[in-house]
Amino acid sequence: GQQLNQSPQSMFIQEGEDVSMNCTSSSIFNTWLWYKQDPGEGPVLLIALYKAGELTSNGRLTAQFGITRKDSFLNISASIPSDVGIYFCAGPNTGANSKLTFGKGITLSVRP
């Protein structure tokens, strides 16, 4: 089946720094979603991308839908302590049912 790859598993940055994370797939996705999950909570939708090449922002977050449709990038600028969490990329499987495939996530730590 379709798989989404996220690496590294963990990232450590200093407060105020920018961070970029990417998500790749061996197959084409027509939609990319980025979620953030805090401990004990469900994933929260950050950004949805629907068109190859699309660049979308949500506050300090910016995500891009790769031209090849096999990758997506999420950038966080001027990180703050509450950015700590697990960031997942996700995309709907081929077919009409819109069930999502998720990557394994990247755990972000922000040092004050």
Add this chain to the structure above:
Amino acid sequence: GAGVSQTPSNKVTEKGKYVELRCDPISGHTALYWYRQSLGQGPEFLIYFQGTGAADDSGLPNDRFFAVRPEGSVSTLKIQRTERGDSAVYLCASAVGRGGYEQYFGPGTRLTVT
């Protein structure tokens, strides 16, 4: 407005017992999904409802798992003869309609089978 709610938040049960997990989606969302999340992994799809019917149950691991949504709103995930390997966080998500890629998740139910 109210988001997706799930009850209970935690459930501890003995191996072999039956459990029910409840999901209350966002009002007006016709699409409802169940996912399972193990430690260190992303959520994995279990079943999808469009209205009252299960449109796709291909993610259910075996016939011990069953889900219903009788009135097209609240859904219940049922697990019979629980096994220790069933321990995980069970997440519910809802979306506006068919092809609703923007899925909104509840806080999950953490199931522990002892």
